[in-house]
Amino acid sequence: MPAAVETPELRELRAEVRQFLRESIDNGDFVPKADAWQSNIDIDFSRRLAERGWIGMTIPTEYGGHGRTALERFVVTEELLAHGAPVAAHWIADRQMAPSILSHGTEEQKQKYLPGIACAERFFAIGMSEPDSGSDLASVRTRATPDGDRWRISGTKLWTTSAHVATNMIVLARTDEGERHEGLSQFVVDLPNPGITINPIITIDGEHHFNEVVFDDAVLEPDALLGTRGAGWRQVTGELANERSGPERLLSPFPLLAAWGSEVEADDAPATLELGRLVSRLLVLRQMSLGVARQLAAGRQPAVEAALVKDLGTTFEGDVVETVRRMAMTEPGCGSTTFDTLLADGVRHTPAFTLRGGTNEVLRSIVAKGLG
Incomplete structure (x- = not known):
């Protein structure tokens, strides 16, 4: 985040989460994976995050949450994705079902479900x-x-x-x-x-x-x-703004990009150029995702903006995998290093990037209609 947005409190939170994740990797608690938010289910790890208050962050305290801001949650989410952490168990519940229950649920439903989401005892599909x-x-x-x-x-x-x-x-x-x-x-x-x-x-x-x-x-x-x-469709479209605009629509292959970037030599002009192109696109998309997060935090439903982030973000994700595969001059599954494993993960999961959460063709029609 730019300095104007990333306050000292947010930087402190980011450093805390980053240290926890690096220690978890060093201790063998998890192996980083590309696209871990979709497929890597580890209930015990989700509960360890809940113990630290990093699930249900924006749920009000009266419902067992932590009453923190959308930007604080964004910081934690970014670090989890960037480190390829196994967060799939709680992802759907925390990302969109908790906000939906807060918006549409009865008091009894809020009391029944939200505390369980925040402590990683309730998982949603x-x-x-x-x-x-x-x-x-x-x-x-x-x-x-x-x-x-x-x-x-x-x-x-x-x-x-x-x-x-x-x-x-x-x-x-x-x-x-x-x-x-x-x-x-x-x-x-x-x-x-x-x-x-x-x-x-x-x-x-x-x-x-x-x-x-x-x-x-x-x-x-x-x-x-x-x-x-009878209002289910209107409620669903509100949920989709949360589903389509988060940093997971940009950062699924980030562990692969980071692993490759660390190996690029300064005098390798072609690789440096491609790395720069990918990073610059990532920075722009990140600001777009942040913009949607701010609108959601303000109570608005930025369906068009969320669709645009998902379309551009998942296209970028596929380009990351293809660029790294081409520039690294290797094929997935041909080695046993962390990089080889991440590349294999990325190649296998790329076809799903632009499908899940609505195909990009459908999303473009939403954007077109929204623009009149």
Whole structure:
């Protein structure tokens, strides 16, 4: 951050987090990975972060959080990403479900879920994508129907990150008839549930972080409805600003970039030029991401700005991996060094960068509509 933004307090916080992470790496508590926020699940490590107050930072203290600022959370998030820390277990809950419950939840829901998020006892998955829908999140066929004072829900959600370790899941379902973006509602589902089956999806790298989640007439309690019935699409679009604009949309391959940059010789003009180009792009994108964070902290919903950050940021991430692969003159998986492992991680995960959170083509249409 520029000096005008990074106060002494923020610099002190950054140094504290950085020291903790470096000591954790030295002690063998985790091995840095590229794209660790998406796939590297370590519940024990998440709880160690919670003990230090680095989860639920912006949750008010009356709900078990720490009442800190969005910029303080941004600093912690940057350091976790830059060091490739295993944060996938708590990422979704902390990034977007806590703000959503604060905005739309009842007092009982806030008391029930937010303290558990802050202490890394509750982990969330998001049930939006469905089979045969691609990036069209509004093509929801999962249906929730009233049954007395309860709800019954049936349907299938796909590509559901971390559902196999989640204690809860936010599900977007159709509750009423209407236009595509109408008649949708959100539900907070407690897991496990006898009417819900979670099937693993193993990705090309052999990892398990995606899942298929099947709802077979699952019974939900009356307090499962989040926010207003029929207003689910509006609530989801508000959440997506948090999902699409964070530093994870720029920094997924940063451990790889840092490892390569440390090996670039000063007299290697071609490599130095490429490194400079990547770093300059990163600095600009970082300021854009910070700008969205400030708007979110002010209570606004910068959907267009968030879509732009996600589009440009994930394109940059792919360019990082491809540039490093080309300039390093090596192929992933051909060695056993930390750099070789990071490069292999980056190459395997690159195809997902521009897909998750909405494809870049969809995001560009959001930007175009927002600009009139």
